[in-house]
Amino acid sequence: MYHLRRGWAELKNEIFVLPSRTLVLLWVLALLALPLVYDDAYVLRILTMTCIFAMFAASWDMLAGYTGQVNFGHALFFGAGAYTSALLSKDLGVSPWLTIWAGAAVAALVGWGVGYLCLRLRGSYLSLATLAFPLIVLGLLFAFPGFSGGELGISPVRRLVLTPTQNYYVAAVAMLVVVFGLWLIADSKFGIVLHAIRDDEVAARASGINTPRYKLAVFALSAAAAGLAGALFAHYLRVAGPSTLEVALSFQVVIWGIFGGVATIYGPVAAVFLLYPLTEWLGSFRAFGEMRLLIFAVIVLLVLLFMPRGLAPWVRDKIETQCPRCKQRNRAWQRLCRLCGAPLKAGASQAKVPRAERLVGHQ
Amino acid sequence: MLQDILITGLVNSGVYALLAIGFSLIFGVARIVNIAHTAFYMLAAYCFYALLVKTGLGFAAAAVISVVAVTALSVLCYRLVIEPVREHEAAVLIATIALALIFQELMLLSFGGHYLGIPSTLEGSARFFGVSIPYQRLLILVVAAAMLGAVWFLLYRTRLGLAIRATANDLEVANLMGMNVHRVAMVTVAISVALAAVAGVVVAPVFVVDPFMWLAPLVTMLAIVVLGGLGSMKGSLIGALVIGYVEAITVFALPAGAYLKGAVALLIMVAVLLARPEGLFGVAFEEER
């Protein structure tokens, strides 16, 4: 009983106070409850792919948003995870439930390697150098077709689970765990250090932070998440081919990341959930289905003009405001800050003293 | 075989140099990584094709119209799409990617996914030291050299060039000195895309034209520009030579590995970056504090 009441108090004080958190909760519930209500195999397939790509996009944001290392070759990690998991499960007969972790581990190693090579590079040099790595690996894959399957890739790859609903849950749960994990990391002290590195690496080093170690760690972490997404992708489609390393995929994740809002983690996830089903839905129309990439690009451009910082920050700014005194976020329609009582907008009345609300945890 | 490598390498470098100078210029001045650079090159190629084949205009007229049209389009795109989001580097980046995708899809819808061939401006080939070079390739070399010369002249011998170099050096001070930095940026964009358009008109007859033709040169061009150092004309030229020769050597030395020439070029780029993180002649942009 105590736990129920405490749970309810947590909900009321932590989640419902902010519209953005409420939205997230609703989204999680909707995601988990969907197959119970609507189990159309096609819709489940779209959402499974969305979850996988959302994981991928969130991992990119971790790297690009938080440490400022804008990675133009993120597909390398995706492909590394896909190929590793496919090869291990097909050639060595290991169970896919184990190989996906191996895929993530190998991707992390690759990420560490790439990060190491890019340690001294800055800004655009780093971005363009990262563009090169997947292409070099593609060349290598074609050079050893017996091992990698050349332009065909590896197939058939063993299934993780069989039915569309099971696949959906695997992808959705994995995505939720990974995304929340990344978000928690980004929101912790580790995340603050990353922000510092992005804003001014020299100052961070002068403060005694071992920046190379952090940069490498983030590369490895981000790559691991991307690798996991890639492994799940391979086991779902049952093919792990060179399309997982394409430039187009790297560009796609950059678009999702920036469109959703860098340095948020949830921004790119929202972008994927919005854009991927939308483009798929557009593609199903016989009349203009073949124009869907065009429509996608136009939408991206238009939205960018109105929301240059990305979708999620714009939406968040509309539904929440930041208190000028204590920097806490509040609902936009509130007049006084929920923590310190300061007026949120100029001219709000000082007469009412708000009920002090108990805060559990951090901001 | 040595003559083959020397001459093939030189000829290939000409193509790359033409694309690289434009990109380097716009990055050096406006600090925009213009992913759509080769997409403009593609647009010019399609425009040239349409004018040549569908309306039967002469080469010169079609070329001039294509270059002017694409340059005008680029200025329009800059005003509409890039300028509003100039402060947000990330937004500019995906804006250029989105533009490139839009151009690709428009070409796909208008011309279809077929491969198209543009007739060469100059037919026939010449023999140099036993190596046969088509006249079109020589034309490319000549045009590349001419463009390089023109850009150098513009940058170092005219007032506009002075303004461009000044804004490249320090945007805020240039602004304070009374230069219209917005106009300078726009002019730079125009010049840069004009160079890409010239490349499209001269180079496209040598390659096949299709809506996805902008991706491969993009990667090679980025490799060259990074290798030479972003923002450095000299660097781009040397980078073009390096990559052109690396590719030629790869194909001649390793016939069965000819498909690797792209990967090898990229490896060289990575190697150079490891040794010199700003490229060979790169300009290190100090972070504004």
Next chain:
Amino acid sequence: MLRSALLACALAFAAPLALAQVTIKIGVLGPMTQPQGEYHWYGAEMARDDINKAGGINVGGKKMQIELVRADTNEHQSIPDATNAIERVITRDKVDFLVGGFRSEAVLAMQEVAADYKKIFLGAGSAHPQLAQRVEKDYERYKYWFRITPVNSTDLGKTLVGVLGSVAAQIRKELNKPTPKIAILAEKAIWNEPIIKALPPVFQKMKMEVVGTWQPSALATDVTAELAAIDRAGTDIVFTLLSGPVGITVGRQMGERNMKAVAFGINVEAQKEEFWQAAAGKANYVSTLDTYAEVEMTPKSIPFVRAFKSRFGKPPTYTAGTHDAIYLLKEAIETAGTTDAQKLIPVMEKMSYTGAGGVIEFTKGHDPIWGPGKSTGIAVQWQDGKKVAFWPPQVKGMQPFKLPSH
């Protein structure tokens, strides 16, 4: 009076509705923005219109019309798009059969979805042997896949050897060269690996000297380096194994260099009508294997090519094999008397269907059986802007092969 008129109107509306329910739905999967997908659709459209006009398919006494569902797989850009498309047409549009497919990586993934839903999938684009190997290894799961065109790439090797024999003989006679020099120019890909490995000993047995093997990328836009080296070696035959746009580049640059060698082999781009224009009119003498031409491989070949040309303005390429696929399906359904996949498969396995490209009978892996009188494909050469068929020489309509004249 009014009531009977109303009844007549109602019936007039109801009748097509009633008919509309009894259709056989066939999903046409292909990259619709690309030429390959276009031809998928054209071939299927023509088949549908001809069959429906003739009354439809007779399913155990009931006449059913064909309804096509067009699905853009966007294979060139995205594999998940292809699997989404096939899932959509199966679960949303509820198709009964599937035809098409082109990019091998995508077809492998789509094959999985078709196998999951136990829908018959007739391939008309990918030549990859692995698709058939799957059927042999795991018959119960993959038996729903049948390949209609093209002949798989390993069998294409057999055709190549056949044609090469006659080309080499012509070179020996006309150029007075007892051992013609042959250079292998093959794109780096896995589909031609077995052919590249098997060729050199075969060439030696045919008394030809192999001067070297060059492997550019399938997307290479420049092969001057390769051609310069090939030229230097005094080559007579450039043996091509190309499926990507590099085929156009090879044709054009060989023409621009005025090379003495003749190009023969597999050059998929050279099978298309647009090839001549794409190579800016320079690709004279380029020859390749092909599937359809106005020659009498079977009694149906010439009528099919002519009808296709007059309806769509250009001759068919092998992805228009969807036409044969649908007709084959019709024959199978009418023989079996049902549209049930489980009953159709044994019927199809035993069928001998005369198509427009050859006679189609299936191997254990559901590939078309290779052999003279069955499916071999033909060989064509570009001569002054026209694609001319020259092999098998004994078939009516074939013209002589031409060597570059200098």
